[in-house]
Amino acid sequence: MSTTYLDNKAREILRNNDLGDYTVPTHGLYPYQWNWDSAFAAIGFATFDLDRAWIELKTLMSGQWDSGMVPHIIFHEDDEGYFPGPGVWQTNQTPATSGITQPPVAAIFARTCFDVDPERGKPYLKEMFPKLLKWHRWFSDHRCESGAVAITHPWESGRDNAPDWDDAMANVDISDVGEYQRRDTAHIDADMRPSKIDYDRYLSLLYSSRDTAWDETLIRTNSAFRVADPGMTFILLRANRDLRDLGLALGESVEEIDTWIEQLEIGAATLWNDALGSYDSLDLLTGKFSNSISNASFFCWLAGIENEQMLALLREVLDGVKYGVPSHPASSNKFNAKRYWRGPTWIMSNTLVGMGLEKQGHTQLGDEIRKSSRQLIEQSGFHEYFDPIEGTGAGGADFTWTAAVWLGWINARKTESTNTNRTS
Numbered sequence: 121m122s123t124t125y126l127d128n129k130a131r132e133i134l135r136n137n138d139l140g141d142y143t144v145p146t147h148g149l150y151p152y153q154w155n156w157d158s159a160f161a162a163i164g165f166a167t168f169d170l171d172r173a174w175i176e177l178k179t180l181m182s183g184q185w186d187s188g189m190v191p192h193i194i195f196h197e198d199d200e201g202y203f204p205g206p207g208v209w210q211t212n213q214t215p216a217t218s219g220i221t222q223p224p225v226a227a228i229f230a231r232t233c234f235d236v237d238p239e240r241g242k243p244y245l246k247e248m249f250p251k252l253l254k255w256h257r258w259f260s261d262h263r264c265e266s267g268a269v270a271i272t273h274p275w276e277s278g279r280d281n282a283p284d285w286d287d288a289m290a291n292v293d294i295s296d297v298g299e300y301q302r303r304d305t306a307h308i309d310a311d312m313r314p315s316k317i318d319y320d321r322y323l324s325l326l327y328s329s330r331d332t333a334w335d336e337t338l339i340r341t342n343s344a345f346r347v348a349d350p351g352m353t354f355i356l357l358r359a360n361r362d363l364r365d366l367g368l369a370l371g372e373s374v375e376e377i378d379t380w381i382e383q384l385e386i387g388a389a390t391l392w393n394d395a396l397g398s399y400d401s402l403d404l405l406t407g408k409f410s411n412s413i414s415n416a417s418f419f420c421w422l423a424g425i426e427n428e429q430m431l432a433l434l435r436e437v438l439d440g441v442k443y444g445v446p447s448h449p450a451s452s453n454k455f456n457a458k459r460y461w462r463g464p465t466w467i468m469s470n471t472l473v474g475m476g477l478e479k480q481g482h483t484q485l486g487d488e489i490r491k492s493s494r495q496l497i498e499q500s501g502f503h504e505y506f507d508p509i510e511g512t513g514a515g516g517a518d519f520t521w522t523a524a525v526w527l528g529w530i531n532a533r534k535t536e537s538t539n540t541n542r543t544s
């Protein structure tokens with residue numbers, strides 16, 4: 121398959137998933153605007169339609185709450201094909217949204233868009249900078265009590281059923297969850313999705329936070345689940361570094377961001393599990409590490425953190441599969457090559473790992489991950505995720521973020537010149 125064909129196909133996927141001023145991750149399975157999916161879409165659009173890229177981010181920020189939180193789903197138009205929809209979340213927001221957040225990659229990719237053409241980006245950035253700042257402040261005020269970023273629901277991590285959450289989720293009471301009908305398994309093979317017990321627990325956490333009217337203080341006191349996540353922590357740290365540079369480009373004061381960076385550097389260090397030899401999730405209610413290696417552990421370089429042991433561990437994890445980086449190592453007894461975040465390779469995660477490695481000068485490893493990602497797309501298309509042993513596609517097809525990272529990272533170098541200016 122030629123790169124020209126794949127470039128065209130990736131653009132076609134972005135256009136087909138484009139509902140005007142936001143994209144859906146894929147039609148059917150995810151019919152709304154998802155937070156980090158949308159931010160990834162921006163780096164794809166930025167390679168051929170920079171204004172559309174900024175509009176994607178602008179629409180995402182239109183769902184921001186007064187508190188500063190940017191929700192993980194914005195329900196622009198009701199869709200029966202998804203559960204749990206706005207009627208379940210009951211967040212009382214306009215536009216309707218979920219009540220939890222997602223990894224804050226938006227500032228990282230706003231920086232990518234800005235760097236393509238700072239003059240064209242400035243008006244968009246001026247509008248967006250205070251909103252990004254408010255969101256990052258919300259994280260600092262409400263989620264960084266241990267220094268690292270705490271999540272209140274596995275869906276916030278974006279890595280829904282990763283083994284990282286198994287122990288902490290075992291403490292969630294599901295006795296009041298009752299009957300409900302999942303929609304995801306009507307779209308996708310149930311073996312590739314989270315299990316029924318996972319869903320029961322997801323809903324139990326949703327209901328208990330909903331009972332607080334989405335009050336962050338009450339959620340923190342009452343929730344049965346609060347885990348410090350390396351993925352969120354590394355992403356927010358990098359996002360703050362990028363937000364700082366964006367602020368400087370606008371002539372803004374960045375002192376507050378400097379304090380967040382300092383706190384997150386200290387917080388990230390608390391997630392080092394010496395016994396495991398890896399960054400790891402930490403259950404803030406029990407004080408126990410999950411003892412689970414995930415692809416998000418390898419976002420450390422993205423955050424600007426160097427660690428020799430992590431380099432050796434990444435080599436070992438890559439050697440265990442044909443197409444890395446698996447979301448969980450093949451050597452683990454919890455590894456499942458097809459089930460969502462319990463083994464499959466996610467190319468957007470590869471992008472975060474690869475971008476970090478390249479930025480830190482580990483170009484050979486970065487290239488290796490880029491090459492695997494390229495092979496997966498060449499062989500199997502633009503799927504949501506991939507079996508790391510067989511290389512087959514899994515989950516949703518024609519996926520926005522896979523197409524976006526093809527254009528924005530995997531095959532990025534040759535596409536920049538095709539960018540058109542809407543105003544010219």
Ligand code: DGY
Binds near residue numbers: 192203275280304
């Ligand atoms: C889902 O519905 O599968 C999502 O991951 C929740 O955001």
